[in-house]
Amino acid sequence: MARWSKPERGDLPQESQQILEEIEQGMGRVPNLFRTYAPYPPLLRANWGKVKVALMEGELSRRVKEAIALLVSQDNGCEYCIAAHSGAMRQIGVDNAPCRRTSLGSK
Numbered sequence: 001m002a003r004w005s006k007p008e009r010g011d012l013p014q015e016s017q018q019i020l021e022e023i024e025q026g027m028g029r030v031p032n033l034f035r036t037y038a039p040y041p042p043l044l045r046a047n048w049g050k051v052k053v054a055l056m057e058g059e060l061s062r063r064v065k066e067a068i069a070l071l072v073s074q075d076n077g078c079e080y081c082i083a084a085h086s087g088a089m090r091q092i093g094v095d096n097a098p099c100r101r102t103s104l105g106s107k
Helices: 014-027 032-037 041-056 062-076 079-091 097-104
Strands: none
Touching: 014 032, 014 041, 032 041, 041 062, 062 079
16 A cells, blocks of 8 residues: 655745645644645645635534544444544544543543
C-alpha cells in the first residue's frame, strides 16, 4: 500500500496556503484531511467551506456539533473521524467521555 507524504506548505499553491492558514485560525490546527486536499485548491476550498458552515456557523454551538459528529463517527465505526472529533472536542475544552459512554450504551 502506497503512503502519502504531506506536502510542505511552501510547496503548495498560494491559494491553498491562505486557506490552510484560515483553517488553522478557525480550528487551532490543520487536520490531516485538509492537508491531503491542499495540492488541489478547489477541493480544499470546497471542503473547508462545507466544514466551516457546518461546524462554525449557525444556531448550535461548536461543542454540540462536535459531540454530534463524534457520536455519528462512532456509530459509523470511522476510527479516523472518531480521533479527529475527539481531538477537536479536547481542543475546545470538552470532555468527550460522556459521548464515548453513550455510544457504548453505558451510563
